Amino acid sequence: MQHLVSPVGIVRSCFKEKFAIPRQPHLAPAARGVLELLPPFDQGEAVQGLEQVSHVWLLFLFHQALEDKPRLKVRPPRLGGNQSVGVFSTRATHRPNGIGQSVVRLERVEPGRLHLSGIDLLDGTPVLDIKPYVPYADCVNDAHNAMADAAPRLIPVEWQADALPLARQHALRLNEPLVELIEQCLAQDPRPAYQQPEPERRYGARFWDLDVHWHYPEPGRIRVLDVQKAANIA
Template sequence: MEIEPIAHFKSPLTSKFGIPRQSGIVSGLRGQIVFEPRFRNAEALRGMEGFDYLWLIWGFSCNVDAAKHPTVRPPRLGGNEHMGVFATRSSFRPNNLGLSSVTVIHIDYNSADGPVIHVGGADLMDGTPIYDIKPYVEFTDSHPNVRSGFADEVGWQSLSVCLSESIVNEFTPDERNTLKQILSQDPRPHYHRDSRRIYGMPFAGRDIKFTVENGTVKAFI
């Protein structure tokens, strides 16, 4: 079977660095689903306004090397333990396919590229190909009080975030809040713990730099 993108994702995050490790953990992160010309048909979205969430099936387009080994090292475990690739949500998979749940903010039927779906909480990079969209249905897709493997055993420690005056002056309040949510999730590679190291990531058209020391991110431009 051959599959082709039905849409591509627009995001303020234009590189893999800084992308949330899971959908939904940075709820303020906004993005748009822009359909390919042959799929820009409002009839294909009829009824979508009745759903709060969508499932996106998409591709890890920047992973040039698919998983070639049966195990991976999840960041949540510090990168020190191996788990089976199919027991993780690692981005390095045999077929490079991702699955994310996103919030529907609104649908713009009047856009020049319309219809465009505006969503929140996505963990997709700018330009990511989307292969399918399905509605999220609570009575079948939500399973409360279930086991979640090693994710239950190892909590993720969020970081405090301090933004420089230049960031405060140049970004809108919504952009600042989103940036703080992203940085609080510690986007560094799991094996980097050097407080003197300066990291960089693009966000909303600007290059953000930051350091991490004693549980605090200091971000500047």
């Protein structure tokens, strides 16, 4: 039996590409976005009462990772990307129906728009449903997960001398916590765990309308090299 579903909204996110997105929500509290609701849910009636809620569950589609052939096993980043486990034991983006879920902070409610933080969603992500977080039911005190028992170890992030002032200027222009966003995302080391890059290798990702580049001057250290307005954005 097949069921058809339609998005209730689209996320406008600070993350413009998949690389460097946190692998779980809340790992980067400075990551912000807006969920723009689609008709008929863009009316005030659909979100009435939601202002009483601090967090919401989002059910969404991994729209850039949809596949025709289901995977039975995946290689999760948590295990270094070189060990296969069953797809249902992970939160890998390669899902049988492409469905993901995240609990995110609800900063503000407007008719047709939900302002969010702590997100881990790519810009343009279709959202299938929104549900309020219910602390007494959703928080399980004795829960455990031996495969992912703690947040990833953070790596110190330092800045090239001229990169930090530029980031602060862009933060004022965007009215967003850009420096914190960059540091929170890069500290989790977005590169594949099996890579051991040479110091001269540059990595890059796009946050808002900016291209951010960094490198690993030595193992266990990250240095932001530059923050520049993306060339193809007006």
